[in-house]
Amino acid sequence: MTLAHSTATAGGNPGRPARAVIGALVIDMVGVRAKYECLRCRTVEGPVYGTDAVTAFVADIRTAHLARCTGPREPRP
Numbered sequence: 178m179t180l181a182h183s184t185a186t187a188g189g190n191p192g193r194p195a196r197a198v199i200g201a202l203v204i205d206m207v208g209v210r211a212k213y214e215c216l217r218c219r220t221v222e223g224p225v226y227g228t229d230a231v232t233a234f235v236a237d238i239r240t241a242h243l244a245r246c247t248g249p250r251e252p253r254p
């Protein structure tokens with residue numbers, strides 16, 4: 178039995194277009210918490226705790242933070 182577990186980027190998929198990473202959404206399913214670290218303004222939103230809070234946070238944080246993000250449009254190298 179062979180598991181189809183591919184870590185290679187080469188393959189049938191031509192690859193996704195490179196998209197600028199502007200933030201890191203970290204979700205901890207074990208501790209049931211989530212936080213969002215913006216790479217533009219270096220702000221960390223959260224963490225929030227609990228299933229309901231995490232669900233709402235994940236669904237909304239990118240939009241919510243973008244509205245109040247004070248960072249530059251491009252991440253600093």
Ligand SMILES: [Zn+2]
Pocket residue numbers: 215216217218219220242245246247248
């Ligand atoms: Zn930001």
